[in-house]
Each structure stands twice: as C-alpha cells, then as structure tokens.
Amino acid sequence: MPEEPFEATVTAFMLVKTTPEWLGLSVEQRVEAFKTKVLPEITKRTNGVRSRFYDTEFYSARVTDVWVWEARDHQAYQLLVDALRETPFWDRYFDVVELLVGVENGYAKNYDLDTFATVTT
Template sequence: MSTTPTAPPVTAFMLVKTTQEWLALSVQQRIDAFTTQVLPVIEAKTKGVRSRFYDTEFYSARVTDVWVWEADDHQAYQLLVDALRETPFWDRYFEVVDLLVGTENAYARTYGVDPVATVTT
C-alpha cells in the first residue's frame, strides 16, 4: 500500500488580551458567547482545526491568554483566521496582540535529520 506524504500541521500561537467588554460579561455569558458566536462560525467555515486555550493573565499584563490552534494545513489556518475575524472575539472581546505560526520540527525535515527533543521520566 502506498502512502502519500502529508504536509506537517500548522501550529499558531495566538497571543490575545481581554477587553473590558469581555470582562464585563459573566462567566456563563462568556461560555454562551463562545458556543453561540464563535464555534458555529469556525465549524461552518473550517475543517481540520483543533484548539487549546491557556490563561496567562497571572503572569503577563500584555497577554492574558494564548490560544493554540493546530490546523491540518495552511489553507485550514487561513480559513480559521478569516472565520474568527467575522466573530466578536476578534478585536471586540479580545485584542490580538501577536500571531506566532510555525510547523513543528521543520528544521529536521529541511535537513533530513531526526528531531531533537527532551524526554523525562
């Protein structure tokens, strides 16, 4: 059986800062906003995208959260950003401070070497 190599996933670290409008919402209102205003748009306009969310406000005044998005490819990532920009999360509830986008272990693929990684027990 022949397999076709696939492009490595694209990982985006989206550094954001909450706005006063977001902070004025109750916790339940925030959950409702995400599940009714953001998720349906992402699900309708993208596929092959996964997310994780990290709180950083207790360590940084400039960035309150880091959203980690993993997309199957660059087009999926582009569609994700386009979808997010159509929601109140982009520059209304959160200010997008910076985007750090890359692919894991790209250097290893470029140079044909094994990735260097740490392993602890």
C-alpha cells in the same frame, strides 16, 4: 460526527488580551458567547483545525491568554483566521496581540534529520 485525527502541518500561537467588554460578561455569558457566536463560525467556515487554550493573565499584563491552533494545512489555518475575524472574538472580546505561526520540527523535516525533544523524569 467527530473529525478524523490528523497530523498538524501548521501550529499558531495566538497571543490575545481580554477586553473590558469580555470581562464585563459573567462566566456563564462568556461560555454562551463562545458557544453561540464563535464556535459556529469556525465550524461553518473550516475543518481540520483543533485548539488548546492557556491562561497567562497570572504572569503577564500584556497577554492574558494564548490560544494554540493546530491546522491540517495552511488553508485550514487561513480559513480559521477569516472565521474568527467575522465574530466578536476578534477586536471586541479579545485584542490579538501577536500571531506566531510555525511548523513543528521544520528544520528536521527540511534536512531529513531526527527530531530532538527533551523528556525528564
């Protein structure tokens, strides 16, 4: 059953670099590994998280991908990281270069201010 939509409390930008082991897999093997070795652990250990993935290897040699994780709360994020550490994702398929964790518009929420965003057309 699909999870109910939620407002993310925590957003984590996980900057990673692919390893030779990951790159040695075919595209089909990578998809299979993600579907069978990574996703089941995430699903089993936490809920209230969603993700988006960005390829950056075109522009950076240090970071090849940015995984954006949004979590319902801090515990859901912590359980996600624990789950990932129990899979080959962590330190076998990818080196975690940096974790940048933040709260969207935290300043505005803390000071009861309107949020500001840029939209151009």
